[in-house]
Amino acid sequence: MFRYIIRRLIAGVITLLVVTLVTFGIFFMVPKLTGTDPALLYTGKQTDKVAIEGARKKMGLDKPVIEQYGLFVKGLVVGRDYDDGPDKTHCPAPCFGYSFKNQFNVWQRMLSDLPVTASLAVGAAVIWLILGVGAGIISALRKGRAIDRAVMTGALAGVSLPIYFTGLLSASIFVYTLNWLPSPGYSPFLQNPLTWAQGLILPWITLAFLFAATYARLTRATMLETLSEDYIRTARAKGLRERTVIGKHALRSTLTPITTVFGLDLGALLGGAVLTETVFNLNGLGKDAVLAISTSDLPVILGVTMFAAFFIVLANLIVDVLYGVIDPRVRLA
Amino acid sequence: MVMGPEPPAAAGSTLVADELPVESEVRAIEGRSLGRIAWNRLKRDRIAMAGGIIVIVLILVAIFAPVLVKLVAHPPNDFHDDLLDPNLGGLPKGRFGGISGSYLFGVQPVTGRDMFSQIVYGARVSLTVAFLAALVAVLIGSVLGVAAGYFGGWVDAAISRVMDLLLAFPQLLFAIALVSVLPQSLWGFGGTFLRMAVLVVVIGFFGWPYIGRIVRGQALSLREREFVEASRSLGARGGYILFRELLPNLVAPILVYTTLIIPTNILNEAALSFLGAGVKSPTPSWGRLMSDAVNYYQPDPTYMIVPGVAIFVTVMAFNLFGDGLRDALDPRAH
Numbered sequence: 001m002f003r004y005i006i007r008r009l010i011a012g013v014i015t016l017l018v019v020t021l022v023t024f025g026i027f028f029m030v031p032k033l034t035g036t037d038p039a040l041l042y043t044g045k046q047t048d049k050v051a052i053e054g055a056r057k058k059m060g061l062d063k064p065v066i067e068q069y070g071l072f073v074k075g076l077v078v079g080r081d082y083d084d085g086p087d088k089t090h091c092p093a094p095c096f097g098y099s100f101k102n103q104f105n106v107w108q109r110m111l112s113d114l115p116v117t118a119s120l121a122v123g124a125a126v127i128w129l130i131l132g133v134g135a136g137i138i139s140a141l142r143k144g145r146a147i148d149r150a151v152m153t154g155a156l157a158g159v160s161l162p163i164y165f166t167g168l169l170s171a172s173i174f175v176y177t178l179n180w181l182p183s184p185g186y187s188p189f190l191q192n193p194l195t196w197a198q199g200l201i202l203p204w205i206t207l208a209f210l211f212a213a214t215y216a217r218l219t220r221a222t223m224l225e226t227l228s229e230d231y232i233r234t235a236r237a238k239g240l241r242e243r244t245v246i247g248k249h250a251l252r253s254t255l256t257p258i259t260t261v262f263g264l265d266l267g268a269l270l271g272g273a274v275l276t277e278t279v280f281n282l283n284g285l286g287k288d289a290v291l292a293i294s295t296s297d298l299p300v301i302l303g304v305t306m307f308a309a310f311f312i313v314l315a316n317l318i319v320d321v322l323y324g325v326i327d328p329r330v331r332l333a
Numbered sequence: 334m335v336m337g338p339e340p341p342a343a344a345g346s347t348l349v350a351d352e353l354p355v356e357s358e359v360r361a362i363e364g365r366s367l368g369r370i371a372w373n374r375l376k377r378d379r380i381a382m383a384g385g386i387i388v389i390v391l392i393l394v395a396i397f398a399p400v401l402v403k404l405v406a407h408p409p410n411d412f413h414d415d416l417l418d419p420n421l422g423g424l425p426k427g428r429f430g431g432i433s434g435s436y437l438f439g440v441q442p443v444t445g446r447d448m449f450s451q452i453v454y455g456a457r458v459s460l461t462v463a464f465l466a467a468l469v470a471v472l473i474g475s476v477l478g479v480a481a482g483y484f485g486g487w488v489d490a491a492i493s494r495v496m497d498l499l500l501a502f503p504q505l506l507f508a509i510a511l512v513s514v515l516p517q518s519l520w521g522f523g524g525t526f527l528r529m530a531v532l533v534v535v536i537g538f539f540g541w542p543y544i545g546r547i548v549r550g551q552a553l554s555l556r557e558r559e560f561v562e563a564s565r566s567l568g569a570r571g572g573y574i575l576f577r578e579l580l581p582n583l584v585a586p587i588l589v590y591t592t593l594i595i596p597t598n599i600l601n602e603a604a605l606s607f608l609g610a611g612v613k614s615p616t617p618s619w620g621r622l623m624s625d626a627v628n629y630y631q632p633d634p635t636y637m638i639v640p641g642v643a644i645f646v647t648v649m650a651f652n653l654f655g656d657g658l659r660d661a662l663d664p665r666a667h
Contacts, residue, residue, distance in 0.1 A: 015501055022498075023507070027514060156656070160649035162600055164607055164623055165641035168630045176631050264500075271503050275604055279627070289506050290608055293513045301510045308503035316501065 004324050012317040017073075019309040024069050027302055072097075096306065097299030099292075106303035110285060116186045117284035120276065121269035123200055124207040125262070132212035133258060136219025141246065143224065151216060158213025167206045167279040174202060184280040203280045207273060211265060218261065222254045229253075256326055260319050267315025271308025374661040381657020387650035395456040402450040409450040410615050429635045441622075442629050442636055452643050454617040458525075459647065462532045463598035469537025470598075471591050474544030479583065481545070482552025483575055493549070496542035505604065508535045512610035528612045536601050544590050551586055555579055585662040592655035596648040603644050619644050 063071070074080055075095030082089040082098060091098050096106040139151040174180045185199040226232065227250055235245045272286030281287075285304055292300035375381055394401060402408065425440045439448045481492035512531055555561065556579070564578050605611050606620025614621065619640045626637035 015498060018498055019501060026511065156652055157645075157649060160596065160600075160645055160652050162603055162607075162623070162641065162644050162648075164604075164627075165637070165644065168623075168627065168637050169634075169641065172630050172634050172637075268503065272506060274505050274509075274608065278608065286506075290509070293509050294609060296513060298514075301506075301513070305503055305506050305510060308506055309501060312501045312503065 001324060005321055008317055008320045008324075012313050015316075016310060016313050019313070020073070020306050021069060023302060023305050023309070024072060025065065027298060096303035099297050099299050101295065101297050102300075106300055109288065109300070110303060110307055113284050113288055114270075115188065116282050117272055117277070117286065118270060119186065119189065119196065119200055120203055120207065120273055120282060120284060121266060123197075123204045124211070125266050125269070127204055127208035128211035128215060129262065131208060132215025133219050133255075135212065135216040137223055137246075137251070137254075139216060139220045140223035140227065148220075152220070155213040155216040158209055159217070161210070163206060163210050163275050164279045166209060167203070167276065170202060170206055171280070184282070186282050186284075203276055203282065206279075207269075207276045215258065215261075219254060219258060222257055223250065226250045226254050256323075259322060259326070263315045263319035263322070264312065267312045268308070270311040270315075272304060371661045375657055378657040378661065381654055381661070384650045384653025384655075384657065387646065388654055391456060391647055391650065392460060394453055395460050398450075398453045398457055401453055402447075405449070407447040407450060409446060409454045409617050412444050412446065424629070424633050425635075439635050439639065441625075442633055448636070448639050451617040451622060452619070452639060455619040455622065455640070455643070456647070458529065458612055458616060458618050459599055459602055459644075462529055462536065462602045463595050465533040466536035466540060466598045466602075467591055467595045469533060470540035470544055470594055471587060473537070474541035475548050475580075475583065475587050477541070478545035478548030479552045479575060479579055482549040483556055483571075483579060485553075485556075489549070492545070496545050499539060499542045502539070504539045505601075505608075508539070508601075508605055509608050509610040511535060512605070525612050525616045532602055532605060532611065535605075536598050540594055540598065540601075544587070544594065547586055547590055548583055551583055552579055555582055589655065589659040589662060592651065592658055596651035596655070599644065599648050599651070 071080060075091060075093070075097070077093060079093035079095050080091055082091065089098055091105060091107075094107055096110065098105055099109075135151045135155070139148045142148045171184065175183050181202055182198050184202045187195045187199055189196045232245060232250055235249045236242075240249075272284060272289055274286035274290060276282070277284045277286040278290055285307065289301060289304040291297075292304065375385075424442050429439060440446060441448055441451065477492050481489040512528075512535070515527075515531060561574060561578055564574055569578070602611065603618075603620035603623065606618045607624045609621075609624065611620050612618050622640040623637065623644075626633075626640065630637040
């Protein structure tokens, strides 16, 4: 088991390195190939040649791409200085970069916005897991009946609805027409858990509805497949109660693929729920990225993309390790 | 004695003579009937057929957008100030976003553009990008997937790693970031064409691993089947086995996932446009209409509902048809 974990860990680190290399490469190579000056993207619409050259030098954009990448990785591990004598900017590890355009440290900004995204993602995850898996199981056990059809139609509608549409629609109904909920927003949990929950309930439900639909479909399909297995027939033939057959025998193997998908989805969301944050105007990581993109603030884009990739790789790793525990066969592969 | 050898020979010859046409006939009937069985199953699936019909109607609407607009609406970029209420900051006059007999979907706030033509022209962008991106994803995905599954070894390892890596990318972020570093025009192409090409490449490129994984899995199991073994022992080479033996057996899953990746692409295109990485104004786009509608959804919810419903109906129709097609082609799956 230990060796398996180590192997997965190494694979994860390699993936992360490749992701950073590719992201880095693209953000520095694409402007080069298409003839836009990356220094210009950093400084904004400054026309002063001296200022641009200064920025280029300060950020090390005059160095070869590989060396720049080396500096970036070094910054992540031990921190780095954006050089040049008097206006030296120190960026402590883990240095994801520094936004010269808007004057902030990318890592610190991400750290302060992470709670928003995390609150959104974790709260929604709890709802969609209960709702989606529950609906999927009921649907599978009542296959072909009215309730199955209703759940599956709802689920198909759920996967076909864009989240910004359901978000706006539910906000305009529940907040502005019926006045049942306060307008969505984020306030820290430790300040007042009630306002925290009230402000997030609509984003949670909207986001959870989308995922619950996918999970209901997945759970139903897996459950039906499991129910046709021989060992389920054996369990029934042994005279076990239906509750035990479903709850113990069938559910366990149904949950395995769901664990995988859940880990990956949660990991992806922690890196920024871009659309949900934009619709509900929550200042999380996804919103940071969108803002950075609209102002061409390259270090922030790079930082958030890599941070998001980190969460996905971490989630992958956790899922792999969990899988090793649930299903010992994969350790040998 | 004369009769002795004769009957076997005759029997033999009639057997051979009978067998050949019978065999080819059987094969022909079977080849047809497999497709026909699926078609019959699909025909009985009323929900899937409804989805399919809506899809066809939408495609026709997109193709004949200029004709349709000429018949029942107004050119997409004509401003209609007279339909707006200056006292309300340019919101449409009348209830429900200014819906009327000649403005079937109402008018856009501030500009007064006819929403019907916006939606109809928006369908062109949406469907074109979705279909082309699906084509890109299916081509890359099936070629690399079948290669990984069939050759195994380091080929499989390399392709599988690349697929894992692509799935580990924060795709939406990456896509909008990529669009944002691209210039306004490139290699002589500009504006709408360039943006659409970028959308196709980005969506297609991030979509292929989903198809690649499925095709790889199928190829992996097909490789061990007897007919491949037989073909190999008859001296067939890799390329022949890949394209003539494996690929025909993969057509059904590839077809199903193509129909199911199109709605995902439509949602992705709309999401990218919503975030400002889609085609630029004045080319109508559903996602951009949605992002504009965010500013007006309290006073004028119709403006948000119209493009939202357009996206929903389109995606739902493709999903219904795709689900039905999967059930028809592979009844064991459900």
